[in-house]
Amino acid sequence: MSQTEKKNGKMGQVCTIDSLGRIVVPSLMRKTYNMGKNEPVELIMMDEGILMRKYKPGCIFCNNIHDLTVFKDNIICKDCLKEMSEML
Numbered sequence: 001m002s003q004t005e006k007k008n009g010k011m012g013q014v015c016t017i018d019s020l021g022r023i024v025v026p027s028l029m030r031k032t033y034n035m036g037k038n039e040p041v042e043l044i045m046m047d048e049g050i051l052m053r054k055y056k057p058g059c060i061f062c063n064n065i066h067d068l069t070v071f072k073d074n075i076i077c078k079d080c081l082k083e084m085s086e087m088l
């Protein structure tokens with residue numbers, strides 16, 4: 001694996017997909033994003049490729065799992081959405 005640096009200062013890592021479609025997520029990245037063994041991750045199809053992130057079934061702000069809505073690929077609960085709208 002080799003490291004790449006993107007224009008926005010983000011670090012990338014070149015990985016190879018094996019014959020079963022698997023890749024190894026580098027340990028530094030797993031530690032940085034607190035991704036433990038057997039932890040679910042979410043793969044999201046973006047215009048520029050696949051985004052992988054830790055799977056969080058609830059609101060991104062408070063982890064509430066009720067009254068959820070999706071806004072720009074993020075899950076937000078009704079209470080947080082109301083709180084945000086009151087800030088305007």
Ligand SMILES: [Zn+2]
Binds near residue numbers: 059060062063
């Ligand atoms: Zn919330």
